[in-house]
Amino acid sequence: MREKIVFLSGSNLVKYTEYIEVVKRKNYEIIPVEVVSDTEDISEKKMNRSMTLKEKYGIKVYFISMEELADIEEVAAIIPLDEIAVDNVRKLLFYRNDFKNSGKKALEICRNKFLQREHIVEYSPKYLLVNSENVEEAIALLEYDKNKFFVLKPLCLDSSMDIIKINYNSKDILREMCIKHGSILLEELIVGQEFSIETIIVDKKIKFSNISETRTTEEMETSVRFVELQNTVPAINITEFQKNRLFSANKDVLKSIDFDTGVSHAEYKITSDGQVYLMEIASRNPGAYMLLLYKMIYNPSLVELIVRAYLGKEIDLNEIKYNNRHAAEIFDVSVEESKNIKLIIENGKTNDISIDIENDIPALIKYSDEKKELKSGYDWMNCLITYL
Numbered sequence: 001m002r003e004k005i006v007f008l009s010g011s012n013l014v015k016y017t018e019y020i021e022v023v024k025r026k027n028y029e030i031i032p033v034e035v036v037s038d039t040e041d042i043s044e045k046k047m048n049r050s051m052t053l054k055e056k057y058g059i060k061v062y063f064i065s066m067e068e069l070a071d072i073e074e075v076a077a078i079i080p081l082d083e084i085a086v087d088n089v090r091k092l093l094f095y096r097n098d099f100k101n102s103g104k105k106a107l108e109i110c111r112n113k114f115l116q117r118e119h120i121v122e123y124s125p126k127y128l129l130v131n132s133e134n135v136e137e138a139i140a141l142l143e144y145d146k147n148k149f150f151v152l153k154p155l156c157l158d159s160s161m162d163i164i165k166i167n168y169n170s171k172d173i174l175r176e177m178c179i180k181h182g183s184i185l186l187e188e189l190i191v192g193q194e195f196s197i198e199t200i201i202v203d204k205k206i207k208f209s210n211i212s213e214t215r216t217t218e219e220m221e222t223s224v225r226f227v228e229l230q231n232t233v234p235a236i237n238i239t240e241f242q243k244n245r246l247f248s249a250n251k252d253v254l255k256s257i258d259f260d261t262g263v264s265h266a267e268y269k270i271t272s273d274g275q276v277y278l279m280e281i282a283s284r285n286p287g288a289y290m291l292l293l294y295k296m297i298y299n300p301s302l303v304e305l306i307v308r309a310y311l312g313k314e315i316d317l318n319e320i321k322y323n324n325r326h327a328a329e330i331f332d333v334s335v336e337e338s339k340n341i342k343l344i345i346e347n348g349k350t351n352d353i354s355i356d357i358e359n360d361i362p363a364l365i366k367y368s369d370e371k372k373e374l375k376s377g378y379d380w381m382n383c384l385i386t387y388l
Helices: 010-014 018-025 044-057 066-070 083-092 104-110 113-119 135-144 168-181 240-256 290-297 302-311
Strands: 004-008 029-035 062-064 075-080 127-130 150-154 164-166 184-188 193-202 205-216 228-233 262-270 276-282 327-331 343-345 363-366 382-387
Touching: 004 010, 004 083, 004 302, 010 029, 010 044, 018 029, 018 290, 018 302, 029 044, 029 066, 062 066, 066 083, 075 083, 075 302, 083 104, 104 113, 104 276, 113 184, 113 276, 127 135, 135 168, 150 168, 164 168, 168 184, 193 240, 193 302, 205 240, 205 290, 205 302, 228 290, 240 262, 240 276, 262 302, 290 302, 290 327, 290 382
Parallel strands: 004 029, 004 075, 029 062, 343 363
Antiparallel strands: 127 184, 150 164, 150 184, 193 205, 193 262, 205 228, 228 327, 262 276, 327 382, 363 382
16 A cells, blocks of 8 residues: 555645645555534635646545544655644644654744744744734824834735735724724834745754745735735845844744644845845745746756655755746736746636646736735736746
8 A cells, every 4th residue: 555645725725736746756655634524614715726736646635633634544745835734734643643843833923913023032023912812002193103003914815915014094994904803913124135045944954045035016006915926936026134034033933843754935025234134934835926936947946856855855955956037926917028928827726726836937817807906915906927
């Protein structure tokens, strides 16, 4: 019997199809799992993605309970594909601990932005945890300098959902968010360049790190949101001084949360005087189409390194080759930016988005024909994948 690699939130393999290629090449059995309870309805998106996996790849997605997940035998690795999956890894550790993972402390902290502030003090902006009991105290803080902006952050949401810039004039939003989320972070607004660092860690040792460059709607005067507009792998507009500061901070952050094994995706800002601030960190692969960008730039790809890490295999840094190019995902692109497209993928929210990087770049992934206000990553109209 072949050993299994289990993917949690496994219907997402439709989006991250390179995992299928890598695992098949290694001759492991692919077991995509969606953990469900008796009272939970399975979303239409998960069902559509599961049907695509079955029809195109012959891979069945298993909708099972946590107890059934704990009983799967011959498991070589368990890989989380989104934030819900990270939660399920943490819960699974109460049933079994015979697999490589980020570690209990890292799993808990990476899923809660307040805990990140509490445990990673050196790289945190000033903050206040706001709830119904102290919301008026927080509003008084806003009133002290009515034109000064702060950032509101829910503790556990992803895709930049409900992260918003406010000042005293928008204080009612703070009250509304407290009612909606219970508790919410009010943070100092950091002005600086934004980057992410993707890191492969095995047994608490960093095996690979790359700095990617990020642009968000924060740069738009009319927006109070922080939705991604572009990610570039590796970063272009960065100095050696900034690289050194970011890599040093990232190493400190991973050590402070006792990160054991897997992949981390951390977002940072660095100010003009070189101060680094952690915006947030996740113990999973980067989202959107970042994995594809890495495949366009590095060999072995990030997916290959992630699978090796969760299998506990050795990773030789000297083996990793960089092709001296830069790849980007650009969201909500205009017609002018979308010229020379070789591939257009319709209905990108549910369809298989496998792209042949030799023949299909640049590619345009379409979600909708309707232009929306960008409140989160769920509002993108399209995405251009291209070399720069």
